[in-house]
Amino acid sequence: MSVALYTNRHGRRISTDDAGAAVLAVALALLPTVLPGYAVYVLPQYMLFGVLAMSLSLLWGRVGILSFGQAAFFALGGYVMGIIMKGAWPINPGYVGLVSAVVLAAVLAAVVGWFLFSAGVTDAYFVIVTLAFSIIAEQIAVGESQWTGGWNGFFVTRMRLTVGSLLDISFDDDVPAYYAVLLITGLTYVLLRTIVRSRFGKILVGIRENEPRMISLGVNTALYKTAAFAVSGAVAALAGAIYGMHSGFVSPSLGGVLFSTEVVVWVAVAGRGSQLAALIGGVVISSLSNFLSSVTPQYWQLCIGLVFIGSIVSFRGGVAGAIDHLLRRGGRERS
């Protein structure tokens, strides 16, 4: 498949990606000194969309499994966080919420993933199941209104960072919240890159390229696919949990088919082969989308759809794939 283009050049790709990520991190860290208040408020939410996009890129780019259910995990994270923040806890509810959201999503993804992958369901069928996930998530959010507030959703308060009585930082102000989200985004990137470069990550690529061969080499591919799905679900839920707190609000649309579709579009257009591309794609396209939907609400979604089709037809590695292609050609001409 398309992503096979990259396999020969892993070494160089990794270094350019990580260098780019480092530059991006420094730039993002400096931004609050020059940007107006609104940008400092809203940018972290786009970064969290970027984290969501990275969760899909692990699954789709590495293992070759497309999921239309990432938004379901994102919403799960947001709702679990919100519900826990409402309760009274002996310890910091923020910690309980974050851990529960991530663990719950990982367990759910692992159970469903193992249930399906161990039976050897086809990729196409898995896509449909994840699509059903999104519909179910949205319907539960709408239907179980005693927990979820129904159509209206509910407000979520931001957590505090506490270490015993030594430290107590509030994130009600946008600047500390900005740096907290930036840090989490960076850590998630490092975590996912570490996974991708590990033996585990290489086996995932092996499954993508030739699953029967991996099976005959003695790899339990269902287990690896399940693990990838669980990690991907957990990362999506983490992003959702923090997004819920940061935006102060969760609603059923977070889990819906439309939002899941947007995630797929970000990753497809930016390039499914690279974590950095997914991150940038999530941030850039979602912020563009927000900006342009206020300028041309009617035509923006249409443009996104056309760009999506264009990216599949003409440059299947997405923008990152196209840039890579250009760089490679440039390199050949020089040498």
Next chain:
Amino acid sequence: MTPVLGVLVDLTLITLVLALAATGLAVIFGLIGVINMGHGAFLTLGAYLTWAATSAGLAFPVAVIAAALGVALVGLLLEHILIRHFYDEPSETLLLTWGIFLVVTELIKIIFGADFRNVTNPLPGTLAVAGLDIPAYRFTVAVFTLILLGGLGFVLFRTSFGLRIRGLIQQKESAALLGLNVGLLYKQIFVLGAALAGLAGALISPMLSIDPYIGNVFLVRSFFVVTLGGLGQILGGTLIGSFVIGGSETLFALVTDQVFAQTVVFALAIVLLRFRPTGLLGSKAR
């Protein structure tokens, strides 16, 4: 006795409407292996074209035919420009048809607006049978669905066009070597599937309020119908799949709310398919 009979009639009507909605998908998915994620948008487009045509003063049957032909034309254009280049790559056609879904849905929103639309029910009365009031229009659509499936069966198993299709499914390379125009046949099947989706959307339109996303729910249900029935089992499979999905949803909706019923049915479909991955009829996959 009457309540039980009433449920049975409901079940039959819902099964057949769902079968109607899924047939277009079953044809494209089952015969040429393309996972048409645009199916839902084709249904929606059929419903909107019907609304436009009846609003312009056309009689309902004419509007239905116009809608089916309109969607067939859209399907033909899309197949010719995009899809035919990607038949060898199922994962790419899946993405491509999803992109088509996005674009068609947005065009529908731009052209028709995002408000709810209603198509006047052409047969508003009820039929009194054995003490039951059966909605005349739903009954007519159910009978039409049976005729349609019968007609498809006739085309597939009794005509030379059907013979060519079956030859293509069994041995694509041999069929091509024997002089079959594979590209043309793929195109005809895709357009047929699109027309069937448009027809279904048109016929379903008087039963509900139309909005740009009505096809969405039908898309996922149709997929479960088709995969439960088994790929390539277009006739019996579609009916059995519709019966399991639509029937169980009706039954669950009796004891719990609609939302929960649908969740249970989706979960049930996922579980059933895990244990019978080739469908309930156990056909061999393409």
